Amino acid sequence: MPQTEWNTKQLQFVAAMQRYEGQSSYRLINKIVSWFNVSVQLFLMVLAIRLNIGWAWQIFAVLAAYVLADFVNGLVHLFMDHNDDYSSIVGPFVASFHLHHDIPRYTDKPLLQVYVDESGYKLWLVFFLLFLSGLFFWHAVAPLLLCIGAYFAVFSSIAEVSHYLCHNSHSRIVRGLQRFWILLPKKHHMLHHRVDNMNYAFLNGMSDPVINWIATHFYSGYKAKTDLHTALYQHIRHSGNVPASR
Numbered sequence: 001m002p003q004t005e006w007n008t009k010q011l012q013f014v015a016a017m018q019r020y021e022g023q024s025s026y027r028l029i030n031k032i033v034s035w036f037n038v039s040v041q042l043f044l045m046v047l048a049i050r051l052n053i054g055w056a057w058q059i060f061a062v063l064a065a066y067v068l069a070d071f072v073n074g075l076v077h078l079f080m081d082h083n084d085d086y087s088s089i090v091g092p093f094v095a096s097f098h099l100h101h102d103i104p105r106y107t108d109k110p111l112l113q114v115y116v117d118e119s120g121y122k123l124w125l126v127f128f129l130l131f132l133s134g135l136f137f138w139h140a141v142a143p144l145l146l147c148i149g150a151y152f153a154v155f156s157s158i159a160e161v162s163h164y165l166c167h168n169s170h171s172r173i174v175r176g177l178q179r180f181w182i183l184l185p186k187k188h189h190m191l192h193h194r195v196d197n198m199n200y201a202f203l204n205g206m207s208d209p210v211i212n213w214i215a216t217h218f219y220s221g222y223k224a225k226t227d228l229h230t231a232l233y234q235h236i237r238h239s240g241n242v243p244a245s246r
Contacts, residue, residue: 020092034120065151074201118160
């Protein structure tokens, strides 16, 4: 991407972040999305657990949702890392998302708070939960699929906790879970930050071979594109004029 003193995308990025940090409506949307996602997840989880499909199918639903959540959230991550539509109505959310590459360690929080807070950034999950809930109320979804969908939604938020632990935790228990790929292994995820266009999954990372193939064939990488768009914002922020996001 050709560079002048500050290019168009960098200026658009700053404008988007000024909207995100200066207009309370965007933070309010995050809170509403968080409340909705967590509440509907809880509602669907109660339904799923109470469904009489047998323990074998319940275990299958959990495992299927676990694999699917790693894959789908990885695809969303892949798409968002390459999204540079900062001037749209959702541009401030896109810009805020891109700052995660500049954060080696997140603010320490209780894990439940991480789960709730990060669920507020998952706008796409709102549409999935609305769709799944609609199918339930119209009696148009099989019990097994309802279970898979409910567990998938919960694992999609747990993925954010797994990613947080990858950056913040040195617990032996967490490292043990990472060693067996139950949670996202730190060494595996650090390649996402060091090597361009790979390892986007962040629940457990098992679907990355497939996602990496998709990234290689359909995306050109973010380090020479969207990663550079934060430069002016970071310059202003480190000058003391703009507060850090998230």
